[in-house]
Amino acid sequence: MKVRVQSYETWDRVSLDANPDSPVATLKRDALAAFGLDTSLAADYEIKLMGFEVRNELETVAASGATDGSTYLVAYRRRRAVR
Secondary structure, three states, rough: OOOEEOOOOOOOEEEOOOOOOHHHHHHHHHHHHHHOOOOOHHHHHEEEEOOEOOOOOOEEEOOOOOOOOOOOEEOOOOOOOOO
């Protein structure tokens, strides 16, 4: 299935081919790599679908409620100070 992932930090989006049986954590890691963000700090980022955080990232992409063409949002988990 084809899904889109948007990054809040980089204001960019990518289109990824996701296996419906793969975990959401794999999708998040692939998206962070595509955005050029550090994948070793994946725990510092949250992933949302339809405005809700996917809390169990070990569940499959299909079980999280995604369908073909769905859009995930990857954002930094904590707020950052504006300077």
